[in-house]
Amino acid sequence: MALTLPDARQDAFRARLTRGQTLELSALSQEFAVSIDTVRRDLKTLEAEGVARCVRGGAMPVSRPSGTALQRVALAAPGHDALASRALPLIEDGMVLLLDGGATVHALAQILPSLPNSLVVTPAPAVALACLAAGIDTQLVGGRLSPSGAISVGHGAVTALSDVAADIAFLGTCSLDPAFGLGADDLGEAEVKRAMATASHRSIALAGADKLGRRSRHRVLNCQDLDMLITNASPESVTLYKEQGVEICHA
Template identity: 35%
Template structure:
């Protein structure tokens, strides 16, 4: 089998099965594990897969830059955002993580909401100007790829706040990889925010389900639920539900 055909097959298996075990696929194709690992390295370098111990997982398309992500699955994000906003009680203090789904939450949040919103995203803070809620903006080094503050100063500021809810954005939601994102500093900031909220809900628009990125954020047992509009019979949604994860289906 030619290398190009092997890679197409590996991508198809990732799409269908949600993971590849190098040893198993090598035995199936009658090839060496080294050949499969080499193919997986090349797919990883192209951003089409994420190599993990023993194989690979589907790469998330949500690691693109902020401007590009605005155009990805907008209807899915609106449905997830509406379901998330419905969880916010009047007077609550909430943390909105950065990202395009949390930005959609601003549109879903009533302008007359009387509560407090904390965010490390200047984009989200600016979108809240016409809302009645009090808005606190966490500062720090601007990670331009995601338009959020990260780094030591931002984490230090985050450690001084507390909130009822955090709505967390990630780029990958995978049964074995957990909740992941594409940057180590951003992952650390997300963990810091989660440590300051009584409950954390993950925003899971359709393009993130069944995919993974390079850096782990949290495990599923550290969050109160995953909000998604992915159908209940979706393989990833079903596997998460069977594992005891609270999957909240939007719309």
């Protein structure tokens, strides 16, 4: 590796950091054949960019994809229950339900009644356990677990979902913008959520007010493809969605 150019070197560091690796000063200075000081200065630059966190002896990736999904789910806020309980009346026994991952949908899974004739299909292990605890027939979608959202992603998960004919898909929301549509932070998650929407008759998004008007990296659906939005946002702040045919349900 004869990349003596500062930018190329820093790019290499950036790549490793985004992969979750920790960088060690001494190792890097050897590998790139520059002095410790140079590496230190590079890492300081990356810290200024917000990509790295300098610590003694090197640098670490800036606090993981912002808290694991597990923590977010475990620390479910009471506000989510309001959204979840608004979703409950839409569910009838005998329906086939597709449940996404995420804190809000997880809250819904936790308050589901028994539904002896229904089937829940979900790529989220935490949601599956909650449904199983409620005594509901549960089908788990397999795949590699996405660290950010704790749901199964990948080709197998999408294929498995394409074989399902569901009545309602309840989608968690990373972001929802009137123009961009429903977004997800991870490409794999976006694909799975899209597959869920495709496999079901109605697609319903649960989104707290803090998720509205924001855009994530990947698009899941256009707003036209969304049948209903359950939110705690003010009625006037969701007119742009209503104009695109999205039914609004206020919590």
